Amino acid sequence: MEYIALDSQPHYAECEEIASSLGYHLVELKISKQGSTTRILAVITGEDSTANIGINDCSKVHHALLPKIEEILGTDDTYMELTSPGMERNIKNAAEFALFKGRQVRVWDKTISDWVGGKVISADKASVTLEVAQEDGSFVQKTVSYADIAKAKFIHL
Numbered sequence: 292m293e294y295i296a297l298d299s300q301p302h303y304a305e306c307e308e309i310a311s312s313l314g315y316h317l318v319e320l321k322i323s324k325q326g327s328t329t330r331i332l333a334v335i336t337g338e339d340s341t342a343n344i345g346i347n348d349c350s351k352v353h354h355a356l357l358p359k360i361e362e363i364l365g366t367d368d369t370y371m372e373l374t375s376p377g378m379e380r381n382i383k384n385a386a387e388f389a390l391f392k393g394r395q396v397r398v399w400d401k402t403i404s405d406w407v408g409g410k411v412i413s414a415d416k417a418s419v420t421l422e423v424a425q426e427d428g429s430f431v432q433k434t435v436s437y438a439d440i441a442k443a444k445f446i447h448l
Contacts, residue, residue: 332374
């Protein structure tokens with residue numbers, strides 16, 4: 292799995308500033324042109340990544356973010372879709388792990404050719420550390436390098 296710094300995406304920093312001022316984080320931001328229309332896809336999570344994001348949360352961020360993006364891009368011919376990560380999000384960029392601390396995830400570890408599931412404890416530019424439940428009920432921490440992750444997704448409980 293590749294780590295791409297979120298703030299390396301065009302306009303991410305400006306949009307994250309707005310989202311964080313409202314108590315959210317921007318997980319994903321995609322801006323593309325379709326004819327004369329600019330299409331924007333944004334995904335948000337809360338300060339507490341385990342809390343559910345609802346329609347009112349999305350609406351609040353949408354209303355604050357859209358005018359700023361239109362100002363930055365210099366256009367008002369835009370279509371913006373703003374969503375929550377969903378219950379079973381496929382993690383697309385290893386940089387997302389840092390936003391989902393406390394969240395239950397599973398990763399396909401190529402070194403053992405199996406899923407490893409647990410709660411995200413920490414994440415940096417090279418790896419994610421999960422708290423993994425053992426059969427005896429105890430917990431251990433397992434660090435998995437992003438290079439060893441084929442895919443990752445939320446565990447819906």
